[in-house]
Amino acid sequence: MTNPINGIVDGEVMLVIGSNTTETHPIIGLRMLEAVKKGARLIVADPRRITLCDSAKLWLQQRPGTDGALINSMCHVILRDGLEDRKYIGERTENFEAFRTSVADCTPAWAEQITGVPAAAIEEAAHLFAGAGRAGIYYTMGITQHTSGTDNVCALANLALITGNLGKEGAGLNPLRGQNNVQGASDMGCNPTFFPGYQRCDDPAAVKKFAGIWGVGLSDRPGLMATEIPDAILDGRVAGMWIMGENPILSDPNSDHVRKALEKLEILVVQDIFLTETAELADVVLPAASFAEKEGTFTNTERKVQRVRRAVPPPGEARDDLSIINMVAARMLATGHGHTISTDPVFHTVPPLAPEVFDEITACWPAMAGMSYRRLEQGPLVWPCPDEDHPGTPILHVGGFPRGRALLSAITWEGPDELPDEEYPLVLTTGRVLYQYHTGTMTRRSQVLEDAAPGPYVEMNPEDAGTAGVRDGDEVRASSRRGSIVLPVRVTGRIQKGLVFIPFHYREAAANLLTNDALDPHCKIAEAKVCAVKIEKAVSEPTPISLQVT
Numbered sequence: 001m002t003n004p005i006n007g008i009v010d011g012e013v014m015l016v017i018g019s020n021t022t023e024t025h026p027i028i029g030l031r032m033l034e035a036v037k038k039g040a041r042l043i044v045a046d047p048r049r050i051t052l053c054d055s056a057k058l059w060l061q062q063r064p065g066t067d068g069a070l071i072n073s074m075c076h077v078i079l080r081d082g083l084e085d086r087k088y089i090g091e092r093t094e095n096f097e098a099f100r101t102s103v104a105d106c107t108p109a110w111a112e113q114i115t116g117v118p119a120a121a122i123e124e125a126a127h128l129f130a131g132a133g134r135a136g137i138y139y140t141m142g143i144t145q146h147t148s149g150t151d152n153v154c155a156l157a158n159l160a161l162i163t164g165n166l167g168k169e170g171a172g173l174n175p176l177r178g179q180n181n182v183q184g185a186s187d188m189g190c191n192p193t194f195f196p197g198y199q200r201c202d203d204p205a206a207v208k209k210f211a212g213i214w215g216v217g218l219s220d221r222p223g224l225m226a227t228e229i230p231d232a233i234l235d236g237r238v239a240g241m242w243i244m245g246e247n248p249i250l251s252d253p254n255s256d257h258v259r260k261a262l263e264k265l266e267i268l269v270v271q272d273i274f275l276t277e278t279a280e281l282a283d284v285v286l287p288a289a290s291f292a293e294k295e296g297t298f299t300n301t302e303r304k305v306q307r308v309r310r311a312v313p314p315p316g317e318a319r320d321d322l323s324i325i326n327m328v329a330a331r332m333l334a335t336g337h338g339h340t341i342s343t344d345p346v347f348h349t350v351p352p353l354a355p356e357v358f359d360e361i362t363a364c365w366p367a368m369a370g371m372s373y374r375r376l377e378q379g380p381l382v383w384p385c386p387d388e389d390h391p392g393t394p395i396l397h398v399g400g401f402p403r404g405r406a407l408l409s410a411i412t413w414e415g416p417d418e419l420p421d422e423e424y425p426l427v428l429t430t431g432r433v434l435y436q437y438h439t440g441t442m443t444r445r446s447q448v449l450e451d452a453a454p455g456p457y458v459e460m461n462p463e464d465a466g467t468a469g470v471r472d473g474d475e476v477r478a479s480s481r482r483g484s485i486v487l488p489v490r491v492t493g494r495i496q497k498g499l500v501f502i503p504f505h506y507r508e509a510a511a512n513l514l515t516n517d518a519l520d521p522h523c524k525i526a527e528a529k530v531c532a533v534k535i536e537k538a539v540s541e542p543t544p545i546s547l548q549v550t
């Protein structure tokens with residue numbers, strides 16, 4: 001997020017697009033509702049009638065995968081009606097003319113054809129957004145999990161920029177990050193293109209810097225994205241994997257393909273706090289400790305770095321992730337396989353502990369250089385925090401951008417990879433419910449949560465249910481080109497005609513057996529939010545009659 005969570009209440013207008021905030025970020029959702037109570041106007045753009053729609057001034061119900069057209073059209077209206085912030089555009093952005101040309105034909109009438117949102121509603125949204133002194137954008141997976149995910153984010157950045165909403169309170173461009181420490185993981189370089197702190201691994205200066213710090217030779221070639229690995233295994237480019245804290249058998253699109261790939265690996269190591277579906281395939285399982293059983297820091301969605309303290313010891317043989325990595329590294333050194341890891345003599349005698357790792361982070365990345373455990377004991381700090389006296393930076397881009405001027409991008413809308421046809425007439429979108437977390441390895445162990453959200457279902461519009469000849473509560477078979485599952489149907493007007501929704505939490509009807517693994521060409525995220533499916537009444541298998549002769 002460019003802006004802090006507490007600042008949400010200072011906004012005049014909020015555009016929540018592709019984020020079911022009250023279910024997936026309930027605390028942030030509460031702040032949004034508080035802002036509405038204080039008079040802020042809320043625009044929700046979501047194909048489903050999510051709970052936030054009840055508090056919205058305007059609900060744009062676009063067809064899935066059409067956000068690029070919707071946002072470009074809002075920008076078109078803003079420029080057409082002269083509502084843009086000319087001073088901000090002139091002083092702080094570049095590439096305006098190319099951008100203007102790119103949205104010149106994106107009229108509301110054109111966008112209505114693509115998105116299904118009435119042209120008048122697009123005009124109203126554009127006027128509301130551009131008319132506010134402080135307008136914030138909040139987006140999540142409804143925007144990013146598409147083959148056009150990167151373009152969608154760039155389009156939203158354009159909208160924030162031409163209205164001058166980056167670098168001030170109660171505004172900003174705010175991706176709501178999913179896990180407690182996913183921001184920290186990105187910051188630390190859990191991405192094949194970057195060293196820690198977004199320093200590119202193909203930048204010779206960065207390679208030299210990190211080779212110096214770590215005392216090893218480093219490749220300057222970006223690695224593979226997680227979503228590219230299944231194909232790389234199947235065509236022989238990857239032979240071994242060490243998976244920490246992920247359950248891709250259930251969480252990666254096109255699960256059948258993922259399973260085939262993982263089964264082909266020469267060696268699979270899985271490090272998890274539970275024996276997951278993925279761990280069941282592993283040659284070696286390393287039992288890890290949970291967040292409450294270890295030391296360290298987490299960086300939350302607003303870039304706030306906070307201390308995590310061990311509250312209880314890990315059970316049985318479980319160890320915290322850092323200790324496991326240290327133990328494997330020590331064994332590699334002891335058995336002479338250590339040539340690819342650090343030559344730092346200290347490493348051989350004293351494996352790093354969480355505070356030393358933190359010191360290394362602050363030495364590697366200028367944006368955290370001013371942080372220390374000592375300062376964090378006094379309270380959290382928000383990066384960038386470049387020196388010891390720096391108070392941290394809750395709002396990014398006040399007065400300037402790291403690259404100087406912000407780049408407006410010319411985005412042309414392209415539709416999803418797989419569209420409905422005669423055989424698969426419906427669009428499937430997948431996502432979450434309040435009471436379950438992803439593949440359920442953690443939440444499905446809680447009886448309270450299971451009671452609240454006990455099983456899979458598919459949400460379907462009454463008209464589509466009529467066409468398919470199914471009634472609320474019936475067991476149906478949902479099939480795509482990649483797989484099929486059986487689950488009960490929930491008939492509801494919450495979802496638009498032509499679209500069905502399945503939460504991906506449930507192994508007994510795993511939504512990812514159906515989803516499309518087509519990737520965004522830039523960031524390689526899979527299109528989990530759109531694929532073509534059909535829904536039929538499930539025909540129960542006849543119970544086999546035993547002909548045993550006694």
Ligand SMILES: Nc1nc2c(c(=O)[nH]1)N[C@H]1C(S)=C(S)[C@@H](COP(=O)(O)OP(=O)(O)OC[C@H]3O[C@@H](n4cnc5c(=O)[nH]c(N)nc54)[C@H](O)[C@@H]3O)O[C@H]1N2
Binds near residue numbers: 045048435
């Ligand atoms: N309870 C709970 N909370 C969670 C999680 C969880 O598993 N359970 N997971 C966490 C994680 S890691 C993440 S990333 C976040 C995800 O948080 P969200 O992105 O909010 O969750 P989703 O349910 O995946 O999808 C959000 C919305 O996108 C809409 N949508 C679908 N297709 C489109 C489209 O084409 N365009 C637009 N604009 N919207 C579309 C859906 O209707 C849905 O309302 O949640 C985090 N919080």
Ligand SMILES: Nc1nc2c(c(=O)[nH]1)N[C@H]1C(S)=C(S)[C@@H](COP(=O)(O)OP(=O)(O)OC[C@H]3O[C@@H](n4cnc5c(=O)[nH]c(N)nc54)[C@H](O)[C@@H]3O)O[C@H]1N2
Binds near residue numbers: 504
């Ligand atoms: N169809 C569809 N698929 C999706 C999505 C979608 O919207 N639709 N969303 C995608 C998104 S945004 C996400 S983030 C992914 C999530 O996908 P995953 O990350 O694969 O899902 P989780 O179930 O959260 O798995 C996390 C694992 O980490 C383990 N774990 C927890 N704490 C620790 C720890 O401290 N150490 C270790 N070693 N392990 C730990 C848990 O037991 C669990 O098995 O799913 C993606 N897949």
Ligand SMILES: [Mo]
Binds near residue numbers: 178179
């Ligand atoms: Mo996520």
